[in-house]
Amino acid sequence: MLLELARWQFAFTTVIHFIFVPLTIGLSGLVAAMQTQWVRTGNDEYKRMTKFWGKLLLVNFAIGIATGIVQEFQFGMAWSAYSRYVGDVFGAPLAMEGLAAFFLESTFLGLWIFGWDHLPKKIHLASIWLVFIGTNLSAYFILAANAWMQNPVGFRVDQESGNAVLTSIWAVLSSPTAIYAFLHTIPAAILTASGLVVGVSIWHLSRRPGHETSFFRRSTAWGLRTMLVTAVITMGVGHFFGQYMTEKQPMKMAAAEALYETEKGAGFSLMTIAPLDKKPDRTTFELHVPYLTSFLATNDPNGTVRGINDLQEESREKYRQYELDRGRDPETAEYYPIIGLTYWSFRLMMGFGIWMAAFAAAGLLIMRRVEGGIEAIAPKTWFRRLALFTLAAGFLGHAFGWIFTEVGRQPWVVTGLLKTEDAVSKLGVETMVISLSVFVVLYLIISAIEFTLFARLAVKGPDPSAGASGQDPDAPDGDSTEEGAVVPHSTPALSY
Secondary structure (H helix, E strand, C coil), X not given: CHHHHHHHHHHHHHHHHHHHHHHHHHHHHHHHHHHHHHHHHCCHHHHHHXXXXXXXXXXXXXXXXXXXXXHHHHXXXXXXXXXXXXXXXXXXXXXXXXXXXXXXXXXXXXXHHHCCCCCCHHHHHHHHHHHHHHHHHHHHHHHHHHHHHHCCCCEEECCCCCCEEECCHHHHHCCHHHHHHHHHHHHHHHHHHHHHHHHHHHHHHHHCCCCCHHHHHHHHHHHHHHHHHHHHHHHHHHHHHHHHHHHHCXXXXXXXXXXXXXXXXXXXXXXXXXXXXXXXXXXXEEEEECCHHHHHHHCCCCCEECCHHHHHHHHHHHCHHHHHHCCCCHHHCCCCCCHHHHHHHHHXXXXXXXXXXXXXHHHHHHHHHCXXXXXXXXCCHHHHHHHHHHXXXXXXXXXXXXXXXXXXXXXXXXXXXXXHHHCCCCCCHHHXXXXXXXXXXXXXXXXXXXXXXXXXXHXXXXXXXXXXXXXXXCCCCCCCCCCCCCCCCCCCCCCC
């Protein structure tokens, strides 16, 4: 019971926290690109885009910090054995994340907020790019720490304490698992932010016709182009990442396919329905594409892919001493995750990414081929709903991606070294119930604050006092305005 409560607490806090992380990473890059275009062209509409989407970035950044700080407490409290075991290894990358990356992004974000009209344009622009670099560095150090849990490298086990000890920080930071995770996560984060830009923009075009049409038309175009490019990159890297993990974490990838027996020419399961057991012994419905899993895993349609049953027997033999040292029967040990959850989280992660790529391609086609462009089709209820679903799809894809990453590694918290059941703190069930309840209530309150502030700013739209140019995006860049429009030469630094 204690273990399950601790798992639920970790799952809840991690998934909620990672709602904010990809949006901060992605929006900081998009805002930096928008400001670059303003500095390059002098078109004030890009400045207004920078300021509007920048407001949403600031709200998300602040709330993301709050959830991240709170999350730290649950590690030390609910997972103290884990914290002791990995402390020496995790200390270096987490210190780098806190002292270098986080201070870099927070310092230059402050300069960016208060530097409008006080810093030279190019220096002010450099500050938002440094924010984006800082968020990427922060993500890399965190992903490197998590990658060590997936595929431990650069360490030794201290014979006296039994804990992992760092021997090479370079091995940890340069692990292929960390590099693949980073190259997969960052484009996915920009994809998520682009989906939000598209969703908010189409909502304005559909629900408020004539309101800032050129602004949201341009924002939609930016979002759709970025969505398509980053979706393709994310899926491409994901393919090679999956091949690598098939080698390093074969049980996770076998569970992702619900592949029980080792096969040559294994098919890719499009849908499998089975009883709600941890390891169902039968399926009630299955639809698959022949040879595709073998091709994806080995680049050979007749390649061999190991199955859950063979991997289970191999693991029992390999980790026999681990179980004996802890007074457990090696013959009853289970080394596979919850098959159904791993299988479906993997497909939902991929499905949301494919959906966003398809929506982006369709949206760009509409802008080119449909008379009246995106404004003509945006007022249609079905299209608006699809756009709002696309807005949510990026966040859902990240959530299911992390569920797959963490659940698929089970029963290990550190693959091959420490089981999850051996990492939990020795707390009373009552204490854990209180802790979980407090975290749930606290995170729900924080999330409600984020959603309220974010939605209010998103619905309000850009501030016309921020330099409304009224310039049509199809006209040459410049300072022309609609008749009667007033373009202030400067904006107060505290306009946020």
